[in-house]
Amino acid sequence: METIRNYLETMFSSLPHTPEVLRAKNELWQMMEDKYNELRNEGISDNEAVGTVISEFGNLDELSEDLGIHSVVTHTTPINSRKVSLEECKQYLKARASFGFKIALGVLLCIISPIGATLTDGFSSSIYEAFGACFLIICVAAAVVLFVSSPIIMHRYDFLKQEPCTIDFSTTHYINDQKERYRPTYALLLTIGIVLCILSFLPAAILDTLNLKLGRLSIDNISGTLLFIFVAIGVFMIVLTSMINSSYDTLLKLNDATTVGGNFVSTQHPEKQYISKTAATIMSVYWTTVTCIYLSISFLTFDWHLTWIIWPIASVIHAVLNSTLKK
Amino acid sequence: MNSISSDVIRGYNDTMILYLLMQRPSYGYEISKQIKQLTQEKYIIKETTLYSAFTRMEKNGYIESFSSDEEGSGKRRTYYRITESGKNFYKEKCREWILTKEVVEHFILKEEPYGNN
Numbered sequence: 001m002e003t004i005r006n007y008l009e010t011m012f013s014s015l016p017h018t019p020e021v022l023r024a025k026n027e028l029w030q031m032m033e034d035k036y037n038e039l040r041n042e043g044i045s046d047n048e049a050v051g052t053v054i055s056e057f058g059n060l061d062e063l064s065e066d067l068g069i070h071s072v073v074t075h076t077t078p079i080n081s082r083k084v085s086l087e088e089c090k091q092y093l094k095a096r097a098s099f100g101f102k103i104a105l106g107v108l109l110c111i112i113s114p115i116g117a118t119l120t121d122g123f124s125s126s127i128y129e130a131f132g133a134c135f136l137i138i139c140v141a142a143a144v145v146l147f148v149s150s151p152i153i154m155h156r157y158d159f160l161k162q163e164p165c166t167i168d169f170s171t172t173h174y175i176n177d178q179k180e181r182y183r184p185t186y187a188l189l190l191t192i193g194i195v196l197c198i199l200s201f202l203p204a205a206i207l208d209t210l211n212l213k214l215g216r217l218s219i220d221n222i223s224g225t226l227l228f229i230f231v232a233i234g235v236f237m238i239v240l241t242s243m244i245n246s247s248y249d250t251l252l253k254l255n256d257a258t259t260v261g262g263n264f265v266s267t268q269h270p271e272k273q274y275i276s277k278t279a280a281t282i283m284s285v286y287w288t289t290v291t292c293i294y295l296s297i298s299f300l301t302f303d304w305h306l307t308w309i310i311w312p313i314a315s316v317i318h319a320v321l322n323s324t325l326k327k
Numbered sequence: 328m329n330s331i332s333s334d335v336i337r338g339y340n341d342t343m344i345l346y347l348l349m350q351r352p353s354y355g356y357e358i359s360k361q362i363k364q365l366t367q368e369k370y371i372i373k374e375t376t377l378y379s380a381f382t383r384m385e386k387n388g389y390i391e392s393f394s395s396d397e398e399g400s401g402k403r404r405t406y407y408r409i410t411e412s413g414k415n416f417y418k419e420k421c422r423e424w425i426l427t428k429e430v431v432e433h434f435i436l437k438e439e440p441y442g443n444n
Contacts, residue, residue: 020382024378024382027355027378027381027405028374028375028378030354030355030356030404030405031355031356031359031374031377031378032374034355034356034357035356035359035360035374038356038360056371056373056374057373057374057375058373058374058375058376059373059375060375062373062375062376062379063375063378063379063382065379067382
């Protein structure tokens with residue numbers, strides 16, 4: 001029911017608020033509500049009933065003459081935009097998920113590539129050294145293969161960025177629904193990933209206090225290796241889940257406010273509008289610059305116990321800039 | 328192609344609605360439901376088409392709208408009833424259809440009336 005109401009609101013959102021338009025909206029709502037209720041009483045599922053009502057709604061163009069809104073209706077019809085079907089969207093989401101998995105795997109391989117070397121560090125035999133080097137090269141090579149090959153599959157979907165595309169209302173609704181369903185998984189994976197990265201020093205700290213030795217492996221070997229593995233798994237989770245999550249937004253951003261399907265993204269997370277292009281550029285590189293400054297000063301002076309003060313200062317400056325540069 | 332093109336049927340939406348309103352005053356969804364039932368679901372009128380027909384015919388004086396409570400539920404609805412000039416218009420449309428049907432009929436192949444094209 002909510003969906004039907006949203007649909008009607010979106011259809012009418014670009015129309016002027018004249019008495020004729022309001023009356024048409026109310027009458028159409030009455031008919032849609034009646035039809036929905038009757039379908040539901042016949043035992044038809046909510047989804048199906050919503051689908052039937054929306055597919056039998058018709059086209060607002062038909063009303064344009066009666067409502068004196070002809071100019072508005074024709075004006076807002078998007079020009080030659082490519083319609084992306086639900087099936088295409090599903091394929092795209094699937095492709096993005098497998099693409100994300102491959103890239104995340106590549107990153108994981110890069111991070112764990114030195115563990116062969118760290119594990120055998122300090123061993124006198126040259127066989128072990130060769131093993132470490134081989135492991136590194138194989139990992140990096142595999143990662144490069146993944147990085148180079150996987151984007152090729154995604155080229156099929158370049159049109160999403162290059163052409164004006166629209167998705168219809170039910171597709172938008174489906175994707176938004178999928179995104180909502182993915183949200184808990186996204187939050188969980190992201191949290192675990194970040195926690196793993198933070199905790200990567202933990203095994204080293206614990207092992208150091210235990211002071212044990214496993215055969216020829218020293219504590220340094222094990223703790224160094226564990227650090228890489230922790231970070232690798234953490235980063236893998238973060239990369240994978242962020243890529244999947246962003247694929248929903250890519251599709252949802254296709255529509256803008258003037259299209260019938262409605263734009264779920266821009267109303268929920270309105271993009272920040274700055275007073276000028278320069279201001280937008282400054283704001284987009286702000287945090288990277290701060291990080292650079294922080295790291296440079298810290299490494300030059302080695303006063304890590306003092307340099308953290310940059311962060312609170314930076315965030316205060318950010319807040320001030322944000323309020324002055326925003327429209 | 329077994330569905331009716333909306334261009335062809337457009338001129339006769341009014342006839343269908345007026346026919347139903349001649350029997351008793353009615354409201355939007357009831358009319359669309361009756362059209363669906365009477366045509367054995369061969370024609371489903373779109374909500375916008377129906378509303379557009381209502382406003383057009385009301386402007387021309389063929390029908391009148393009034394607000395009324397539905398029996399039982401107490402929900403307020405807009406009902407439509409046919410006027411005298413609406414009845415005349417209906418009769419005129421009927422005559423027009425009989426003529427149209429007669430004219431077009433001359434050009435329809437009889438051997439294979441429901442060909443599988």
